[in-house]
Amino acid sequence: MRDTAAILTEGLFTTSAAKTAHGLVRGPSRYEVVALIDSVGAGRDAGELLDGKRRDIPTFASLDALLASGAAKPKWCVIGIATSGGVLPDELRGTLLAALERGIGVVNGLHEILSDDEQFRAAAARGGVAIVDIRKPKKRAELHFWTGAVAKVRAPRIALLGTDCALGKRTTAQVLAAACRERDIATEIVHTGQTGWLQGCAYGFVLDSTPNDFVSGELEHAIVSCDREAHPDLILLEGQSALRNPSGPCGAELMLSGGARGVILQHAPARKFFDDQEHLENEIPPLKSEVELIAMYGCRVLAIALNHEGLPDRQRDNARATIERETGLAAFYPLLEPSDGLVRIVERFVASERAR
Numbered sequence: 001m002r003d004t005a006a007i008l009t010e011g012l013f014t015t016s017a018a019k020t021a022h023g024l025v026r027g028p029s030r031y032e033v034v035a036l037i038d039s040v041g042a043g044r045d046a047g048e049l050l051d052g053k054r055r056d057i058p059t060f061a062s063l064d065a066l067l068a069s070g071a072a073k074p075k076w077c078v079i080g081i082a083t084s085g086g087v088l089p090d091e092l093r094g095t096l097l098a099a100l101e102r103g104i105g106v107v108n109g110l111h112e113i114l115s116d117d118e119q120f121r122a123a124a125a126r127g128g129v130a131i132v133d134i135r136k137p138k139k140r141a142e143l144h145f146w147t148g149a150v151a152k153v154r155a156p157r158i159a160l161l162g163t164d165c166a167l168g169k170r171t172t173a174q175v176l177a178a179a180c181r182e183r184d185i186a187t188e189i190v191h192t193g194q195t196g197w198l199q200g201c202a203y204g205f206v207l208d209s210t211p212n213d214f215v216s217g218e219l220e221h222a223i224v225s226c227d228r229e230a231h232p233d234l235i236l237l238e239g240q241s242a243l244r245n246p247s248g249p250c251g252a253e254l255m256l257s258g259g260a261r262g263v264i265l266q267h268a269p270a271r272k273f274f275d276d277q278e279h280l281e282n283e284i285p286p287l288k289s290e291v292e293l294i295a296m297y298g299c300r301v302l303a304i305a306l307n308h309e310g311l312p313d314r315q316r317d318n319a320r321a322t323i324e325r326e327t328g329l330a331a332f333y334p335l336l337e338p339s340d341g342l343v344r345i346v347e348r349f350v351a352s353e354r355a356r
Helices: 016-026 046-051 063-068 090-101 118-127 169-182 194-198 212-230 252-256 287-296 313-327 340-354
Strands: 004-008 032-037 076-079 105-108 131-133 157-162 187-191 234-238 262-267 300-306
Touching: 004 016, 004 063, 004 090, 016 032, 016 046, 016 076, 016 169, 016 194, 032 046, 032 063, 063 090, 076 090, 090 105, 090 118, 105 118, 118 131, 157 169, 157 252, 169 187, 169 234, 169 262, 169 340, 187 194, 187 212, 212 234, 212 252, 262 287, 262 340, 287 300, 287 313, 300 313, 300 340
Parallel strands: 004 032, 004 076, 076 105, 105 131, 157 234, 157 262, 187 234, 262 300
Antiparallel strands: none
């Protein structure tokens, strides 16, 4: 039986900063999500706020409102936002301290390590509960260095890469994994971020809190463990950021160190600049050039997964047609339509890899 949890986003749930909360509301989730704490959406169902689909997760304006509602006290309060630099916003601090004092543990995916903060440690001690810092770096003895063992992995790998961060790479991985399993393709996800852990992925690590020397080794260890223990037909590797995002270039490890030979490339047609770099006017490179860059790494882009943010309904078909014409690849909206076409492409890839 899963522990219960409330998700804290405090006014940010309907923004891309709440991508962690979005993943838990959509599911899957390590916890049974019983409430959302967000003053802007108070009184509404969290699922309806997110995408119009009711999920029976009530939204409360505050922790006090949740505890006064008569609902059972959740065991955990999960920080549902991801901030630039992973800093804890001041407006969340009071709510989290109050949760600890009232006997509700805190799960934190930010870079700011709350268990290192004396005030948080004292509050947790008084409440008799724990603080789980997902991004707390591992001890050196627990880290793995790359050995080349990934070359013996049986299962083919597809990397979910993107042209920017906060695009939906993990979400597409979850949608695709579920669709593949329905077609009897045993599929596992190797997560590389805190939300993947929160969603209950059995294999993975938190890439951006791992010392650079050990990123490739931790990735390899997760893939090798997944292959040996779960014996999947397919492993999906969750990407982070983008190959050419200047604030945090990432993705080459999945292809070079993780042995991914196929890529599903996530893209937002309406997004012009890299996330949080609009003031710098750092433009996202053309999609076709990203496909060509990936090919230089020895990988093949199998399809384009489209994020429909900022794209009016009437423009979506034209945006898809333009992208398909420019890249020569099929494009899909994973959150808006069935995944049958994408799964067929994946099936062909898996069959070709088995035949090698």
